Each structure stands twice: as C-alpha cells, then as structure tokens.
Amino acid sequence: MRMTSSTKIMLIACGSFSPPTPMHFRMFEIARDHIQQMGLGQVVGGIVSPVHDSYAKKGLVSATHRCAMIKIGLKTSDWIHLSDWETQQEEWTRTRQVLQYHQNYINSYLKDTNGTINNQHIPAWIPEGIKRTAGQVQLKLLCGADLLESFATPGLWKDEDLEAILGYHGIVVISRAGSNPEQFIFNSDLLSRYRRNITIVTNWVTNDVSSTLIRKLLSRGLSVKYLLDDHVAEYIRKFGLFGTNNETS
Numbered sequence: 010m011r012m013t014s015s016t017k018i019m020l021i022a023c024g025s026f027s028p029p030t031p032m033h034f035r036m037f038e039i040a041r042d043h044i045q046q047m048g049l050g051q052v053v054g055g056i057v058s059p060v061h062d063s064y065a066k067k068g069l070v071s072a073t074h075r076c077a078m079i080k081i082g083l084k085t086s087d088w089i090h091l092s093d094w095e096t097q098q099e100e101w102t103r104t105r106q107v108l109q110y111h112q113n114y115i116n117s118y119l120k121d122t123n124g125t126i127n128n129q130h131i132p133a134w135i136p137e138g139i140k141r142t143a144g145q146v147q148l149k150l151l152c153g154a155d156l157l158e159s160f161a162t163p164g165l166w167k168d169e170d171l172e173a174i175l176g177y178h179g180i181v182v183i184s185r186a187g188s189n190p191e192q193f194i195f196n197s198d199l200l201s202r203y204r205r206n207i208t209i210v211t212n213w214v215t216n217d218v219s220s221t222l223i224r225k226l227l228s229r230g231l232s233v234k235y236l237l238d239d240h241v242a243e244y245i246r247k248f249g250l251f252g253t254n255n256e257t258s
C-alpha cells in the first residue's frame with residue numbers, strides 16, 4: 010500500500026460522537042492538510058461513522074440524536090459527511106467490518122461505469138464527482154491517539170482485526186494532549202510491523218475538548234459556548250439531552 014501524491018484517500022472516523030465536538034470534525038482538516046502537504050495522497054472525502062446504540066458506553070444518547078447532531082455540525086463542510094450505516098445494523102459492528110463495508114461500497118461504486126447503482130440510493134458520504142477521479146480510492150481509519158492506545162486494552166480489539174485494519178487500510182492518528190503515539194507504536198510489536206501504514210499527524214493547536222467534558226458542563230448547567238457548535242448546543246437543549254432539561258447552557 011505505497012502512498013504517493015496521486016493516491017486517492019478517503020478518511021473515516023468511528024466513535025460515539027455523543028455529542029460531536031468541533032474537534033471531531035477539525036481532525037479531518039488537520040489530517041487532510043498533513044497528507045496533502047507531505048505528498049502522501051489526495052484526500053477526496055471524509056466519513057463520520059457513529060457507533061451503534063448497543064455499544065455500551067456511558068453518556069451515549071440515541072443514534073437518531075447523534076446522527077442529527079453530526080449533520081448539524083457538518084452543515085458547513087463540503088467534504089465530510091455522515092454515514093449512518095453502523096447505526097442501522099442489528100447490533101454493534103466491529104471497526105474492521107465498518108471499514109470493509111465502506112471500502113467495498115466505494116470499490117463497487119467506482120466500477121459501476123454504466124450507472125447500475127440507482128442514483129437515489131447512493132449514500133451521501135460518497136463524494137460528488139468521485140467517478141471522475143482516475144484509479145482506486147483507499148479508505149483509511151482516522152482517529153485520535155487515545156483510540157490508537159485503546160488497541161493495547163486487553164480483550165478489546167481482535168489481533169486479526171488490527172492486522173486487517175493496519176494491513177489493508179492504514180490509519181491516520183492525530184496527536185492528543187498527553188499522548189505519545191510514536192512511543193506507543195515502538196512499544197507494540199504489531200504496530201511496529203505496520204509502521205509504514207500509520208501516519209502520525211501532530212496537532213499543533215492542541216484542543217482537548219472531549220465529549221465527556223461537554224457532557225459534564227451541560228449536566229451541571231454550565232456554558233458550552235465556543236466549545237460546541239451553537240446549533241448543536243441548541244439541538245441538545247431542545248431535546249433536553251445530557252441532563253440539560255432546558256436549563257441555560
């Protein structure tokens with residue numbers, strides 16, 4: 010999987026997005042700049058894939074709300090889109106399969122030169138005009154350094170899944186305050202083996218706003234202004250999510 014300046018890349022971020030913060034979207038911009046400036050490829054699209062409701066995580070509001078907030082937060086982006094595929098499945102889907110599904114869809118879409126796929130059924134996350142781009146599109150997992158570090162949590166990820174994600178797709182890791190992805194990779198035999206498929210991007214303007222922090226502020230009736238998109242905050246208050254119950258926040 011050699012990357013050259015003409016390699017077409019799509020980035021997919023998987024997570025809870027409960028709620029989505031501006032940093033969740035900002036990481037796409039940081040990754041795209043890095044990939045293009047380093048001549049590693051051309052980023053043709055970005056996908057935000059929220060996890061299924063059955064993914065037992067504290068503070069997870071329904072996928073309907075999370076998808077709605079992601080759409081609101083992405084209104085001003087012309088290249089990052091929501092994929093609700095994960096949320097529509099019967100149960101939680103492991104990330105390897107999420108990547109596989111999206112990569113397979115992209116491949117068959119690109120091969121569909123005589124327009125067999127009905128236009129109305131083309132998902133919104135397929136970039137407009139992608140068929141005009143010659144060659145293949147490589148889907149890569151975009152994540153923060155904490156997700157990379159979760160690879161070492163015993164019993165959480167399957168080794169064969171990590172091998173597939175790293176071997177077939179590759180990952181783009183955005184540094185996060187308190188993380189040292191280089192050191193982490195060095196300490197892992199598996200990650201070191203796939204080192205060339207891992208792109209580490211230094212986020213020079215670190216911003217450690219997390220969904221946890223936003224939930225905490227909201228539940229205490231504190232302001233989230235300038236930390237969260239105004240329209241997302243408005244949506245949260247409208248539906249009384251995260252313990253807001255229409256309090257000022």
Ligand SMILES: Nc1ncnc2c1ncn2[C@@H]1O[C@H](COP(=O)(O)OP(=O)(O)OP(=O)(O)O)[C@@H](O)[C@H]1O
Nearest residue numbers: 024025026032152153156185216217218219220221
């Ligand atoms: N401030 C940040 N800097 C870099 N990456 C981030 C940041 N916030 C979130 N991410 C990344 O976004 C992806 C989705 O994250 P997730 O939905 O778990 O957000 P989170 O803010 O970490 O959530 P929570 O606080 O609920 O654990 C993950 O890959 C995570 O590492």
Ligand SMILES: O=C(O)c1ccc[n+]([C@@H]2O[C@H](COP(=O)([O-])O)[C@@H](O)[C@H]2O)c1
Nearest residue numbers: 023024025026060103104105165166167
């Ligand atoms: O595929 C796996 O084995 C796997 C194991 C743990 C977590 N994940 C994914 O990683 C993401 C973690 O999100 P979060 O909010 O827990 O940081 C979410 O999209 C999960 O589906 C995936």
